[in-house]
Amino acid sequence: MVISFICGLLFxxxxxxxxxxxxxxxLGFLDxxxxxxxxxxxxxxxxxLIGFLAFSxxxxxxxTLLGKAxxxxxxxxxxxxxxLGSVLFGAGWGLAGLCPGPALVALGMxxxxxxxxxxxxxxxxxxxELIERRRxx
Amino acid sequence: MNIDxxxxxxxxxxxxxxLIGLAxxxxxxxxxxxxxxxxxIGGLLRPIRGDVAWRLAFIAGMIFAPAIFGxxxxxxxxxxxxxxxxLMAAGLxxxxxxxxxxxxxxxxxxxxxxxxxxxxxxxxxxFMAVGFITVYLxxxx
Numbered sequence: 001m002v003i004s005f006i007c008g009l010l011f012x013x014x015x016x017x018x019x020x021x022x023x024x025x026x027l028g029f030l031d032x033x034x035x036x037x038x039x040x041x042x043x044x045x046x047x048x049l050i051g052f053l054a055f056s057x058x059x060x061x062x063x064t065l066l067g068k069a070x071x072x073x074x075x076x077x078x079x080x081x082x083x084l085g086s087v088l089f090g091a092g093w094g095l096a097g098l099c100p101g102p103a104l105v106a107l108g109m110x111x112x113x114x115x116x117x118x119x120x121x122x123x124x125x126x127x128x129e130l131i132e133r134r135r136x137x
Numbered sequence: 138m139n140i141d142x143x144x145x146x147x148x149x150x151x152x153x154x155x156l157i158g159l160a161x162x163x164x165x166x167x168x169x170x171x172x173x174x175x176x177x178i179g180g181l182l183r184p185i186r187g188d189v190a191w192r193l194a195f196i197a198g199m200i201f202a203p204a205i206f207g208x209x210x211x212x213x214x215x216x217x218x219x220x221x222x223x224l225m226a227a228g229l230x231x232x233x234x235x236x237x238x239x240x241x242x243x244x245x246x247x248x249x250x251x252x253x254x255x256x257x258x259x260x261x262x263x264f265m266a267v268g269f270i271t272v273y274l275x276x277x278x
Contacts, residue, residue, distance in 0.1 A: 034276060034277070042148075051251030054165055075256060104200055120232065125178065127232070
């Protein structure tokens, strides 16, 4: 649990330093036709560089450093859910410049609008659960 | 293409990215979990015994990040321009979309691409393309 807290903290501080906790900056990246701010590519580049090293280690060993089982996603099929879900997510991301991680950090900054976004996001996730349960998932 | 050199910050962006990558690396190497924020939050809505505490701890770390960062440095400005109505629509879309698509910018965009997962690469290309289109429609039409 301590490790999880520290990881969340590091993740959040990374978002702050990179500028990604600022929706205006994220929208600057998504606005290709306007004055374009490519910073987000560098954030992903830095993160994937480190992530690649960690995940290739885990991929070979299939366990954590302490020998515990690793939980990796089992799905491999590119199906309609993946595609449609990503379309909806992209539309929401483009509307406000917020995705789940930066929204939590902006919430921690005490921004009332971040609270509104997070509440709506939780409602959306709850709606998904309701639909899934009704369908017997 | 017209690059906004005034706001373009490659080095802080890269450094912040490395920190995000480090957080994802520690979480998978020590806890064996993927640092996908939508999945970490979403898992709380279908709670499984023994699988709740680490999620809450991670989310708490993210929410406390600005306060702890603020002890040592001045917090950069964070501006939400979208109206309340748009924010509610955006939040709903992000909530439903990330759960159906099994991930967001962190789970697919960072962890998934780091694992070279074809599903995550496809998801990232799609949500980024739709993000570009949405902003184009909002700002240039």
